[in-house]
Amino acid sequence: MENADGTVRAPYRDYKAWLDKQDPALMRRKGVEAENLFRRTGITFNVYGEDDAEERLIPFDMVPRIISGNEWRRLSRGIEQRVRALNAFMHDLYHRQEIIRSGRLPERLFRNNDAWLPQMVGFTPPGAVYTHIVGIDLVRTGPDEFMVLEDNARTPSGVSYMLENRETMMAMFPELFAQVKVQPVSNYPRKLAASLAACAPDSAGPKPTIAVLTPGIYNSAYYEHAFLADQMGAELVEGSDLRVVDAKVQMRTTDGFRPIDVLYRRVDDDFLDPLTFNPNSVLGIPGIMDVYRAGNITIANAPGTGVADDKAIYSFMPEIVEFYTGEKPLLPNVDTWRCADPDSLKYVLDNLDELVVKEVHGSGGYGMLIGPTASKKKIRDFRKKLEAKPENYIAQPTLALSTCPILTRRGLAPRHVDLRPFVLCSPDGVDITPGGLTRVALKKGSLVVNSSQGGGTKDSWVLDD
Amino acid sequence: MTDLDIPFAIEKPMLGRTAGRIFWMYRYLERAENTARLLAAGHRMALTRGAEEASVEWRSVLTTLGLLSMYEDHYDDFLSAHVCDFVLRSKSNPESVLSMFERARTNARACRSSITLEVWEAVNEGWMSLRDLLARPVRDSNLNSVLAAIRRESTLARGATHGTMLRNEVYSFSRAGTFLERADNTARILDVKYYLLLPSLAHVGTALDTGQWDNVLRSLSAELAYRWLNAGRMDARSIADFLILDVRFPRSLAFCFSAMRDNLAALARLHGKEGVAHEAMRAADMRLTGKTVEDIFDQGLHEFLLEFIAANASIASAISEEYRFVA
Numbered sequence: 001m002e003n004a005d006g007t008v009r010a011p012y013r014d015y016k017a018w019l020d021k022q023d024p025a026l027m028r029r030k031g032v033e034a035e036n037l038f039r040r041t042g043i044t045f046n047v048y049g050e051d052d053a054e055e056r057l058i059p060f061d062m063v064p065r066i067i068s069g070n071e072w073r074r075l076s077r078g079i080e081q082r083v084r085a086l087n088a089f090m091h092d093l094y095h096r097q098e099i100i101r102s103g104r105l106p107e108r109l110f111r112n113n114d115a116w117l118p119q120m121v122g123f124t125p126p127g128a129v130y131t132h133i134v135g136i137d138l139v140r141t142g143p144d145e146f147m148v149l150e151d152n153a154r155t156p157s158g159v160s161y162m163l164e165n166r167e168t169m170m171a172m173f174p175e176l177f178a179q180v181k182v183q184p185v186s187n188y189p190r191k192l193a194a195s196l197a198a199c200a201p202d203s204a205g206p207k208p209t210i211a212v213l214t215p216g217i218y219n220s221a222y223y224e225h226a227f228l229a230d231q232m233g234a235e236l237v238e239g240s241d242l243r244v245v246d247a248k249v250q251m252r253t254t255d256g257f258r259p260i261d262v263l264y265r266r267v268d269d270d271f272l273d274p275l276t277f278n279p280n281s282v283l284g285i286p287g288i289m290d291v292y293r294a295g296n297i298t299i300a301n302a303p304g305t306g307v308a309d310d311k312a313i314y315s316f317m318p319e320i321v322e323f324y325t326g327e328k329p330l331l332p333n334v335d336t337w338r339c340a341d342p343d344s345l346k347y348v349l350d351n352l353d354e355l356v357v358k359e360v361h362g363s364g365g366y367g368m369l370i371g372p373t374a375s376k377k378k379i380r381d382f383r384k385k386l387e388a389k390p391e392n393y394i395a396q397p398t399l400a401l402s403t404c405p406i407l408t409r410r411g412l413a414p415r416h417v418d419l420r421p422f423v424l425c426s427p428d429g430v431d432i433t434p435g436g437l438t439r440v441a442l443k444k445g446s447l448v449v450n451s452s453q454g455g456g457t458k459d460s461w462v463l464d465d
Numbered sequence: 466m467t468d469l470d471i472p473f474a475i476e477k478p479m480l481g482r483t484a485g486r487i488f489w490m491y492r493y494l495e496r497a498e499n500t501a502r503l504l505a506a507g508h509r510m511a512l513t514r515g516a517e518e519a520s521v522e523w524r525s526v527l528t529t530l531g532l533l534s535m536y537e538d539h540y541d542d543f544l545s546a547h548v549c550d551f552v553l554r555s556k557s558n559p560e561s562v563l564s565m566f567e568r569a570r571t572n573a574r575a576c577r578s579s580i581t582l583e584v585w586e587a588v589n590e591g592w593m594s595l596r597d598l599l600a601r602p603v604r605d606s607n608l609n610s611v612l613a614a615i616r617r618e619s620t621l622a623r624g625a626t627h628g629t630m631l632r633n634e635v636y637s638f639s640r641a642g643t644f645l646e647r648a649d650n651t652a653r654i655l656d657v658k659y660y661l662l663l664p665s666l667a668h669v670g671t672a673l674d675t676g677q678w679d680n681v682l683r684s685l686s687a688e689l690a691y692r693w694l695n696a697g698r699m700d701a702r703s704i705a706d707f708l709i710l711d712v713r714f715p716r717s718l719a720f721c722f723s724a725m726r727d728n729l730a731a732l733a734r735l736h737g738k739e740g741v742a743h744e745a746m747r748a749a750d751m752r753l754t755g756k757t758v759e760d761i762f763d764q765g766l767h768e769f770l771l772e773f774i775a776a777n778a779s780i781a782s783a784i785s786e787e788y789r790f791v792a
Contacts, residue, residue, distance in 0.1 A: 041582070042574065042589050217575045230578035240792055241480050254634060254788040255478035255736050 001063075001405050001412075003143075011068040011463055014180045019063075027062065027407060030172050034060055037171070043164050044223055045451055059456035060165060061406040062172070065417060065438040069183070072434055072462040075138070075146055075421070078331035080430045081321060083134050083423050086153055086308050088324035090130035093307060094120045104319050112391070113313075114361065115154075115306030117269065119276055123293055125302045126201040127427040132264075132300035133192070134423040135159075135436075139334070140402035147334050147399070149418060151317065153301060153308035155266050158437040158457075159422050160224035163188060163231075165437075165459040181464040183434035189231030191424060191431055196232075196262045198426035199298050203248075204261035211235040211251065213242075213265040215283045225266050234264070239271075244287035249297050262298040263288075269303045311394045312338055312360045334399060340391035348395040349386065352379050355395040356447070357386065370447060372398050401447060404458065406440060416441045418449050419460060434462035478736070483576040484638045485790030490572035490588070491626075491642035497565040498619035499650040501612040503529060504552060506684035508608060511545050513676070522680075523548045529657045532560060549608060554599040562615060563599045566592050569622075579635050583625040591618030634735055637728040641784060644728070648721035648777050654684055655708060656770040675699050681708075685716045705766065706758040718773065722753055725780065732788070745783035749776035 001012045008016045035057060038044070044055035067075075092098050093116070099105045110116040135156025137149040166185050170177055193210060200208035214225035216238050229236035241251050242260070250257035265272065271281040276289040291297050307313060313320075315336040321329040337344035337355075348355060357369040369382040386393055403414035421436035438458040439449035449455040507526040511519035520543040527533040530552065539557055540547045554563045570592040573585055595618060603611050623643070630636050658681050678699060682688040691707055712719045729746050733739045752773060761769045785791065 039593065040586055040590055042577075042585065217571065222574075226574075226577035235480065236483075236576075236578045237480065238482065241482050243792075252481045252789050252792060253478035254481050254484050254732075256789075258478065 011066040011071075015064065015066060015176075018176055018179055024411065028409075031062055031407065034062065034168050034172060037168060038164075041164075042223060043160070045220055058161060058451045059442055060168065061440055061442075061456050061458045062169070063405050063407055063412065064169065064459040064461045065404045065419070066461045066463065067435070069463050069465040071144075072183075075331070076432050076434075078146075078329070079136050079421060079423060079432055081325055081327065081330050082136060082148065082151070082317070083131060083425060083430055085317075085321040085324045086134065086151060087129065087131050087425060089320050090153075090302070090305055090308065091124065091128060092324070094304065095122065095124075099320065099323050102323070104323055105316055109310075109312055109316070110307055113307055113310055115269070115304065115310060117304035119289060119293075120302070120304040125199075125292075126295065126298045127199045129199050129300075129425050129427065130302040130305050131308070131425055132196065132199060132302075134425065135420045136423065138331070138419045138421070139399060140417075140419075141399050142402075146331060146419075148317070148331050149334055150311075151308055151314060152420070154268070154306040155301065156420065156422065157221045157224055157266075158420055158439075158451075159188060160227040161457050162422065162433070162435065162437045162460065163227075165457055166435075169459045180461070182461045183464045185433050185435055188422065188433045189228060191433070192228065192264075193232040193234065195424040195426040195428070195431065196264055196298070196300055198428045199300065200261045201295050201298055203296050208261035209235070209259065210262045210264065211237045211260045213237055213239070213263055213267055215239075215267050215271070219266075221266065228264070235260070239267075239281075239283045239285055242285040242288075244285065244291055247291060247294060247296055249285060249288055249291050260297065262300065264300045269306060272299070272303060310360055311336075311358055312340070312391075315394060334396050337395040339386060339393040339395060344395075345386075345390045348393075349383065352383060352386075354398065356398055357382065357393050357395045360392050360394060370398070373445070373447075398447065404438070404440065406442065406456075406458075413444070415444070416447050416449065417458070435460035479579060479634050481789030482791070483579050484634065484788050485785060486572040486576040487579060487635055487638045488642040488784065488790070490569045490576070491639045492646040493565045493569035493572070494588070494619045494622050495643050495646040496650065497562050497569070498616050499647065500530060500552060500562050500565070501615035502686060503654065503684045504549060505609065505612045506680050508545060508549070508612075509683065510676075510680050519543070519545070525657045527552075529653050530560070531653075532558065546602070546605065550602050553603060553611070563595060566595050566615075566618070581625070581629040583629045584622060587618070587622040587625040591622060594618065634732065637731045637735075638788075640728045641725055641732075644721040644724040645777060645781055645784075647716055648718055648725070649774060651685060651708065651716050651718055651721065652770050652774050652777070654681060655705075656767060656774070659766045659770060678704055687714060687716060690714060702758055702762075705761065709761065710753075710756070710758060719753055722750060726750065729784075740787040741783040742780065742787040745776075745780045749773075749780055752776060 001009060001016065003009055038057050038060065043057070045058050089099065093110060100107050131153045133156060135152040135158065137152065138146045139149050141147050162185055196210050197208045210232060212225050212229040212234055214222060214236060216222065219225070226236055235251060237251055242249055243252065243257065245257045248259040249263065250259050267283050270278045271283040273284050273286060273289045274281045275286045288297070292299055314333065315338050317333055318329050337348050339345045339348055348357065352369070353371045355371045357371070359367040369378065371379065401416045404417045405412035406415045417438050417440045419436050419438050422433050424431045438460040439451065440456050440458055441447060441449045442454060442456045503526055507522050510522040514522070523543040523545065524533065527536050527548065532552065535558060536548070536551055539551065551558050552561060554561050570588050573580060573588040577585055595615060598611050598614055626639055630639070658677065679688060682691050682704070685708065687708065691704070694707070695703055707714060707717065709718045711717050712723055714720055726746055729743055733743060
């Protein structure tokens, strides 16, 4: 919120002027009010392995994170460039593999990757779209610099919190939105539905049937699945509702089976089709991959896009962007050491206490080492794992991550944040909702923002200036 | 035109699984409410009679709820506090009011995109508030307000349904579930007390245990309506007539069947066809239509009620089959 010299940064000026006039006790009461609102509407998050807290709230902080319109325009260009490159990369990887022939990307990277699906080779999804919905995790590292921390091309979650956080802020501080002009996010569900419909297969009629596939009410993101289906006016289905009938994926309705044209699936590839992938999956639909390959259904995101989530692939993103767009990347990567490379491994082992080390296929903040805050023992243990399988890890510097203030009992206090904008791709183009989900580490000094590990969220504003 | 005469053919039939969830969500809400009513009446009876009679009363409440043998596994007395705790919140009772509400809420959550925000909030908030109220054993002095809260939470959910839901399939399944459950509950309450009516029928002029019958009426929220219609008269014939055949009373068997018939007819119109559910409904209807209370007593009240409960259950399974609740 502030510059190094203590002055308020430009985008925050109007907000700060408003905040200074608010009674701190009232603000705290509003915090309780917001929490009750979340509980009542059931905006909850299931945490694996906690019995008594089956449904938890993601803590919501009421101080918005604010980005100027100018800065956002710059960011959007970088995000769009990156997402277009990702989509082209997926197509190439499953067709001619020019990027490997050209020597820019080592073949072992995806050959060893479980997310790479041989079933997708030579097949082009409807509209040639692989990454229908992408979440790009960004961190601010300087006054004018954002870097990409991660690309989420599999099934990025959190968009419902982006929408609900805004609704909550507008419900609690309507007068604030009259004073500060913020670009709206509320049309995301409508745009998502339109974007998915635009990716429907040729076999679909003028009004394609869209369904959201959820693993069920015990999944950690169930609330979001139900919310998106509701907001889009789409069906919310589980694997047991679906069956392949007459070469189409159909849902069991009260009036018999009805075909689905676009399936926005929130289950992993592995669980999609027990005939093709994990034979023990009860979440999936036997035979859906055959229907898919026959061009009779759109699966979003396309199976096999998880390759792009891989952190070893991530380290090649600058090359990937340049290869497919012919332009220099507008958004830089965070420096990354690939531990598969012996020189890098040596450096990482020598500097474990200063680095963040992540599993290549990991997600959700699990299985990582944060050197500066880890105990000696933890570093020792991690060293063994790293030495045993170096190709499983990458390392990054602990960044001078930017902070945003949160409201604590003792007033405002800085905490580390990241930002996940949500991007939609269809043959009609790329659309980025202004803002996204700001995740915030609630513990002082902590760098882990994942909600599965006690992180919170904020409303994210892009100013209409 | 009533609520259900909708001129639209079905455009987007709902998922069979969701229909099942809706059906059961409303059954559990209805059952929770009726259980609270039954407890309130039982409690009143226990307060106004001696210990012996109070035990008998609690026993019959547990029988009505189908919980007697499970209860006897845990207690060897029929103290009010024990019975109420068992029925309302005991972890050893999977059919407790708290777990019924929890199941209603789980069902609501599983078909969240088929109900309105108002209905979801009513069920979710109802569950949250009952979870708090029933976190500890309920003190005697507090029992009535807790029972009132249970009725109120169910009523709110039903009201939100009535006021905000589209009159489509979802609504018809919700109503079918509500009335099917209510018919079952009314029949069970009557069946547990049917023997009280018998002596008064056999011997004309025998004094009816009016306290007992007041209590049956009370457990169906029917005492004032009955008095209003019968000007203080209390006889076996008119009580049975009222609770079984009077289509004005919304908890009578005839009223519940009429509502089920209407909602099944609405489903048939939407789907453009009838099936096993409608056949089962018609078969069950035959037991009721055109009958007088004398016919029923001639057949035997107990036999009549047992057959009614079985026929009602077969409608439930026919609905589940016809509308593909399960794969």
